[in-house]
Amino acid sequence: MNNRAGLILAGVSVLTVATLNGASAFQIDPQCAKMNDKIACTCALQTGGTVGFRRGQMWWQSPRRNQGEFQKCVGDNGGNK
Numbered sequence: 290m291n292n293r294a295g296l297i298l299a300g301v302s303v304l305t306v307a308t309l310n311g312a313s314a315f316q317i318d319p320q321c322a323k324m325n326d327k328i329a330c331t332c333a334l335q336t337g338g339t340v341g342f343r344r345g346q347m348w349w350q351s352p353r354r355n356q357g358e359f360q361k362c363v364g365d366n367g368g369n370k
Contacts, residue, residue: 318334324347331366332363333349333352336352336362338359
């Protein structure tokens with residue numbers, strides 16, 4: 290019985306470590322905190338996009354060269370649902 294309990298404990302430990310390693314929290318960029326789409330704004334900045342103001346409103350623009358990276362970032366972090 291001790292051997293079985295040890296195996297169960299080892300399995301739970303491995304699953305816990307794997308879950309913690311794979312679950313990195315996505316941090317919203319402070320510049321994007323007031324945007325409607327915070328995830329897309331943050332991904333735009335992380336992949337070379339910009340944030341600016343136009344007619345008193347803040348906007349973000351995704352990068353033209355890194356569209357694939359931008360879309361992957363948005364999809365991986367729960368955006369565009």
